[in-house]
Amino acid sequence: MFASSSGYAKWLSVMASVHGRYADCWDYASRELGLEAISHRIGAAIERDCSQLALAQDQAPQLALSPRSLEHALGCAYVLEGSGLGARLLLRQASAENISPTFYLTALEKLSRTRWPSFVDGLDGMPLRIDETAEAARGVFSFLLDRIGRRVS
Numbered sequence: 285m286f287a288s289s290s291g292y293a294k295w296l297s298v299m300a301s302v303h304g305r306y307a308d309c310w311d312y313a314s315r316e317l318g319l320e321a322i323s324h325r326i327g328a329a330i331e332r333d334c335s336q337l338a339l340a341q342d343q344a345p346q347l348a349l350s351p352r353s354l355e356h357a358l359g360c361a362y363v364l365e366g367s368g369l370g371a372r373l374l375l376r377q378a379s380a381e382n383i384s385p386t387f388y389l390t391a392l393e394k395l396s397r398t399r400w401p402s403f404v405d406g407l408d409g410m411p412l413r414i415d416e417t418a419e420a421a422r423g424v425f426s427f428l429l430d431r432i433g434r435r436v437s
Contacts, residue, residue: 368396
């Protein structure tokens with residue numbers, strides 16, 4: 285997937301943008317579901333990887349997006365929480381390609397083991413305006429695809 289340390293660095297830069305933009309939404313949704321707000325931990329792991337890779341921080345960082353509603357925050361958080369499930373596969377791929385450091389993937393994968401089931405259980409008990417939640421999730425995916433289009437050749 286990454287093909288090289290350079291490819292991993294580009295991907296990590298994209299993920300830093302995504303997490304930076306949606307951190308407030310993720311934390312708000314987490315608190316509402318009785319989960320720990322972890323965006324600061326994930327952000328620190330990304331920064332540690334970037335530092336060790338001598339990756340310059342984005343010169344035009346994305347503005348953080350404030351949650352418009354609980355449904356909006358939950359839609360954004362759904363994508364970020366779900367990305368932890370993919371982190372396990374990406375971590376294996378990075379290892380197979382001898383890519384390091386992987387503090388971000390390691391932290392995300394470890395946290396997702398218990399968070400994803402708790403997150404989904406919390407969603408099951410909430411009366412949501414599903415259209416708004418789905419729209420927010422699509423917005424995160426659109427932002428991610430836009431960043432990938434600009435960053436990865």
